[in-house]
Amino acid sequence: MDDLVTARLVLHPMTASEAQRVVAGKSDSGARWAPGYPTDGDVSAARRFLATCASTGDPQPFGNYEIRRREDGQAIGGPGFHGPADTDGSVTIGYGLIPSVRGKGYATEALRGLLLFARARGATRVKGDADHDNIASQRVMLAAGMQPAGQDERVRYFEFAWTDTTANTDPRP
Template structure:
């Protein structure tokens, strides 16, 4: 089980989405922001289970399924508090490994947020006893592959399904 992820970077505030989902007053606004965030353009490089039609009437089931499979954190802008993206984590191949993924809304693309987030994840993982981070990137998502490389990840495996895996050994990152 992945412990709750909380950290702050220069421009980002990262905390478990459970806090917002479990708060009856905060949930409706958060779900509305999440619905606006998860556009087809944002989710196109993600696994099929992350695809959700805009205006889907089964969003609660989609959220429950994501909660069951991963530990998810919100990524809010420190200034203004806008929901910028999500950080998705789950246990890796060993107890010392953590699998990570992320997404950002289109208006937050190209501003260095993903690199800033991943650097924060590396620091958080080191402080929490993880020795390795793992990530997968769909081959045609060059921007995410560049973010991983920039933050110290190295290619680990090229798969036949179009997803390339990356890893970062914390001691060497």
């Protein structure tokens, strides 16, 4: 599968061998990791990805990605789908960045790219959530065009849904 390219980022579809290196914390000679990558969240996502690969096969295109800056090729975080679309066409997404690059719009840019990608692959809805105290993540989802979709005692839920009248709508406000 090809990389997804946005204005400042490359969203690289993770392979099982790349996920194994993330879990082990060992970059190969071709990968360039920014200081602080992978985070605990990246390692957890890579483990989930590997478990999915082992149980049902590679979930691409709805698998994990690595966020790389186009300017230097360094990995700075990772977005990923939590699996293929369900019977209603819904997918769930998560994302994270190393602390040193937060607040620069990278997460919003990556999320917008994956929203468009999901739609092009037939998804009808993309869901995400953030803890109540994770205001930054909530702002990322809102900036990417996702809408509040409820909450419980722990998290707030967000979604972007396409209807027949919004089938070709770009998820930017």
